[in-house]
Amino acid sequence: MYDMNVSTIHTIQNEGLLGSVGNTPLIPLRLLQVGAVEIFAKAEWHNPSGSVKDRPAAAILRAALESGELGGGRVLLDSTSGNMGIAYATLAASVGVSIHLTLPANAGESRKGILHAFGTKLTLTDPLEGSDGARRVAAALAAEQPDRYFYADQYSNPANWRAHFETTGPEILEDTGGKITHFVAGLGTTGTVVGTGRYLREAAPGVEIVAFQPDGPLHGLEGLKNLPSSDVPEIFDPLVPHQILEVSTEAAYAMARRLAREEGLLVGPSSAAAAVAASELAQRLDTGHIVTIFADSGLKYLDQAMWSET
Ligand SMILES: Cc1ncc(COP(=O)(O)O)c(C=O)c1O
The missing domain is CATH 3.40.50.1100 (Rossmann fold)
Structure with a gap:
């Protein structure tokens, strides 16, 4: 079991590059707004090495x-x-x-x-x-x-999910002024969903935690896992997400092109998949303030097929 509660959170001290991790911008996704449902993405490529990791x-x-x-x-x-x-x-x-x-x-x-x-x-x-x-x-x-x-074994190391419990979760609550209604994130090592989800469940109990995974074992969503066909990471806690959605590689690649061409956001495939999951969720709501994670930018994926229409 984990041994943290919201009151034990401490801010990262200034320790050179280690201290410059986090506090990434929250960007509204105008393209994906449906009526009174707004979607925001945390732009994790602003971290020193360019990703949420x-x-x-x-x-x-x-x-x-x-x-x-x-x-x-x-x-x-x-x-x-x-x-x-x-x-x-x-x-x-x-x-x-x-x-x-x-x-x-x-x-x-x-x-x-x-x-x-x-x-x-x-x-x-x-x-x-x-x-x-x-x-x-x-x-x-x-x-x-x-x-x-x-x-270090990131799949079983509790410091993985704790990083999100201590930083990603509190940042999102602060960035949204407490308005967040749904948190959407993909499953890889599951640290993002487990840590941020645990924090939000404690600090803002009304928030729904929505995880997503690729829709099958063979996919092009780097960084993500289809859990039923993978070794399930030890840090995964199935009680954290309220629901788990599935996203196809094709839908994510089409979304990556739209985000680049219509929103000016050049993101990687897992971020595009996050936008697909958030957008699908938005269609089912009347009102909401959805926050998702854009794990990295598209710059490392320029040699991949996703930028061309098939
Ligand atoms: C691009 C990208 N997206 C999503 C994830 C998944 O995050 P997590 O490992 O916290 O589940 C990763 C993890 O490596 C990643 O590299």
Whole structure:
């Protein structure tokens, strides 16, 4: 069980790059407004490494530095589908910690290019086994050399969801002046939904927590998981979301083009999927103030098919 309540929240102190994570802008999505239902997106690419994953990466690093688990020159080891790796690479460099990541070999070239620029030690894993396979390889490396590595394991590390409990949730409540009625977010490690959802359930009990996932095992929504066909992350708590929607890759890609061309927002596929889920929810409401998360920008996905009509 978790041991935090709303009154224990503390603000992130100014600690260089680690202290510049969070406090991202909340943008109204004019395009998706339906009658009296408004939708807002938290623009997470404003974080130092360009995605929402700076929040858990900062929290995991800070917790491990404070507990001494990263002492004695230990290397931070984790698996990633890309963004968490870029967040670790950025923030770990800023505090002088070395990292080793496992990443599915079919991760986008721009992600691999960014990690290469940071000089990150990478082990590429079987593309057919996806993020679950990368996690199994990281666990095996950690078991082989326990003294060399601090195995961060974002799927089971409570600092992942706590980052959102301490930062994303309070920011959203403040940004909306308490007006939020629904929170919509995608499921990857599930840290965003679990942490933000737990915070909002405690601090604003009327808010409905709406999670979404890709509609099948094979999808193009990087960073997200179709839970029924995946290893379910240990930090996932099925009691947090009130409902779980499904989004197709095609609908998300079409939305990504609309957001770019009609709203001026160049976002990644999981953000576009969030807009689809929020928009579907909006059609069913008479009034509402929906907040969703735009996890990253479209800049890392320019080589993908989503920008062309099929
Ligand atoms: C682009 C993107 N969207 C969404 C998510 C899902 O967030 P979470 O891991 O908090 O469930 C991730 C996670 O890596 C991501 O990279």
